[in-house]
Amino acid sequence: MKTYGQFCSIARALDLLGERWTLLIVRELLCGSRRFGDLRRGIPRISRTMLSARLRELVDAGVVARDDGDEGPSYVLTRAGEELVGVVRELGTWGQRWLPRELPREELDVDALVWDMRRRVDAEALPSVPVLARLELTDTRGRAAVRYLLLRRSEVSLCSVNPGFPEELVVRAPLRTLTAWWRGDLSLADARSAGMVVQGRREWVRAFPKWFERYAFAAVTPAAEG
Template identity: 40%
Template sequence: MKGYGQFCPIAKASEVLGERWTNLIIRELGSGSESFNALRRGLPLISPSLLSTRLKSLERAGVVQRDETDQGVNYRLTRSGKELFPIILELGAWGHRWVRSNMSQEDLDPSLLMWDIHRNVDVDYFKRISNKDRNVLLFEFTDYQTRYHRWWLVIQDDDVDVCLKDPGFEVDLHIITDTRTLTHYWMGDISMAKAKQEKHITIDGDTTLKKDITTWLGRNYFATIESAS
């Protein structure tokens, strides 16, 4: 990115953060993604080459560190990046209050939605109430009829895996909805009770999981922030 030609710290910071996708990469790293593939799961519309370019830029800026491991290459925030992450969250809080009121169809992405849900599921809840080694949740989106129609969350010990293909395990809970409704719930725009009352969400399966869905499913980090509009 071409510099602003100013000594102002805001200008210098913008030279690091002003490129497209950069702030979202920091969001993903701060949310626990470490591998290149995990970053792509949280950023499904970025090309591999562009992601690689942005990571290299953040490395040069001292925001990201690249580590070679036995399992492959991992990326993590440096001290500088960790100090930056809360600022990115504050940017998100401002966005939730002021510029998120209108979500177009292009903004609705089941891949990102399920990725965000999978890393926020309360695994401790399942440890407390389940007598099974594994719990499987099936999300079915009625507005998709092909590849993104069904998603499985497989919860085992401390791990939650998100699967686009049937993992072959018995399903404990089946949630049928559309992408817009679940996104609105996830972001705090509607309650689960209202979504079910208006028949935008139907839930079948284990009675306890069904009753406690708002406990174990949770919501997005920004969901409690009220819109300014």
């Protein structure tokens, strides 16, 4: 681990937390991920080797605890790690307020988006019966990606193939449009005008946006509007 070589507490904290990927791992743990595979789904562009190395550094520093249970290792934030919630929240708020809201192409990621959608479902708002939502997203080059959200009050699952349920709800949108709606950059009406289409049972189409709590910083307005 590189060091700034300063006594300053900010510099010493950045020696650990300023490494690439480290705070994103903390973010995922704060959002409830516990398993190695779930951490990778939340940060799909990190390699297995890098994730292992960063987790080891956090464990060694006492920020994360590793539990080698019967079902494999799991990770949880220690008291020191949980105190980072304010750091992560303020960093996210600052980024949402002050950074440009128009995302470059390289920051549009299907898997990161749908994983965040999966963990932000309001289970109590779902219908009493399971609903399979098919998400068809096209990138800036016109290539389509399909993912499935199996929405149940007991559990929400994200799948790359249909798990065997009728496709009773279909969401079609450019990846940029769905991402912008999720982040709070577009209203639902504006997202629909930009190509987002939701098809299925009328009451479910109407209720679909209310099944999600949206992105954690969606309510933060840009600095120019605040």
